[in-house]
Amino acid sequence: METSIKEIVKTFKTKIVFHPQYRQACSQIQDAIEDTEALGEPVCALLCGPSGTGKSTLCNYIRNYYSGDSVIRREDGTYENLPAFYCEVPSPATVKGLITNMLRLLINETPNGTIEKLTHQLITCLKTAQVKIILLDEIQRLCFNTVSEKVRLDALQWIVSLLNGVGIPVILSGTELCRDIRREDAALENRYPYLAELSHFTYEAANDSELFATLRHLDHAMYEIANLEKGVHLNDPTIAAPLFVASRGNLKRMRLVINYALKTCLRRAGGRDLRISDFFSACQSIDLPNNLSVGNPFAMPYDDSLKLIMDYQESDDDEITVHP
Structure with a gap:
């Protein structure tokens, strides 16, 4: 493809249309972020909808919207600054695999250890990088795709533990299968008052x-x-x-x-x-x-x-x- 045509198509591809349903979903995620700042404790949103409705695009929009300088310089040194952290749940998914993937994105190397040790390291790295929002995409891989009910409940409880450890909103994004996962754990339901739904056009x-x-x-x-x-x-x-x-x-x-x-x-x-x-x-x-x-x-x-x-x-x- 000629360079000029490639650039035109690439530019057009980045055009996002905030139709009412999309604008509402974006607003609910922003409400969760603002509530967290106002209340001093994590208030979160679940974004769900069929494949192709723009969930990942919206996650990346939120990430870019809240992005800032890549580094922060303080009296005691220079630190990485990552206001919004985006991670896609790997497939096949396990809690340990997700933690490892998140840490790999943060420290550029593959860590080792138990889930407890890796979780502690992850929380430390997130705080060091000044992360204010976490966006976990394709969450159905961790909660539904070829996993047992026990694995799903373990995953949901780990998310609650992560929320308690970092004190910032964790936005979950997944297919329509994920719509009711908040109901499976009381602590998770309390942390996720916002449901942002997307659907195909009629x-x-x-x-x-x-x-x-x-x-x-x-x-x-x-x-x-x-x-x-x-x-x-x-x-x-x-x-x-x-x-x-x-x-x-x-x-x-x-x-x-x-x-x-x-x-x-x-x-x-x-x-x-x-x-x-x-x-x-x-x-x-x-x-x-x-x-x-x-x-x-x-x-x-x-x-x-x-x-x-x-x-x-x-x-x-x-x-x-x-x-x-």
């Missing part, structure tokens, strides 16, 4: 719906960043509907299709005009595991796309179980 044709508003913001950013001259627009229903069919409202998969279409447009000789054929090419090349159609969504008539979406959303509503 298809609503109104211009102010979350889907169309997000596509409109992405479209504006894409045309501006890539300096496109003319062409189709993401929030045009004839583009938005097949995008939804291709992804079932999964934002990550939609953006992958959009990025590919943009690359195809930029590589074409002549003027930079975004075409529906660019999206057709994207769906021909990209694996679409959530595709609602049998073939390429951008080869379908618009009305057929709408019918597939309607049938899908009606069947999805039928499967929802209301819990007391």
Whole structure:
């Protein structure tokens, strides 16, 4: 890929749209951080939602938002400064493996010892690095993926011990499986009053719906960043509907299709005009595991796309179980 095209696509990829659901989730995490500072004890948030809804992106946004100078100089020396510490839970996951991974990121070497010794070392390193927020991503690997109930409870109790030791918020991020893990330990539930949830988009044709508003913001950013001259627009229903069919409202998969279409447009000789054929090419090349159609969504008539979406959303509503 030519350098200029690569830079355009890279810049566009970093564009985050804070639609209402995303803004609410971000606000709840920030509330937890602010409450901790005000109360002097850890107040935490659980971020959960299906894969592709932007959890890791939000964690990295929070990390960058609260970042500061990499070092602090004091009278007694120079110290590493790491206001927000992000760590992805390794797979396969164990408590000891997570502690080891966190320490490896902090000290650039692999430590040894018992869980108790490693936990003490971790708390010391976190305090030395001036960490104010911890973000643990993919927490379902530690609590659900191929682990027993005992291992899960041990992991949750270790998180409580970590909270008590560091006295700062630990933001947990994981799939929808993690929604109720707070209920499994009373101490954990007390520490996690905030639940930030993300979900896939639903298809609503109104211009102010979350889907169309997000596509409109992405479209504006894409045309501006890539300096496109003319062409189709993401929030045009004839583009938005097949995008939804291709992804079932999964934002990550939609953006992958959009990025590919943009690359195809930029590589074409002549003027930079975004075409529906660019999206057709994207769906021909990209694996679409959530595709609602049998073939390429951008080869379908618009009305057929709408019918597939309607049938899908009606069947999805039928499967929802209301819990007391």
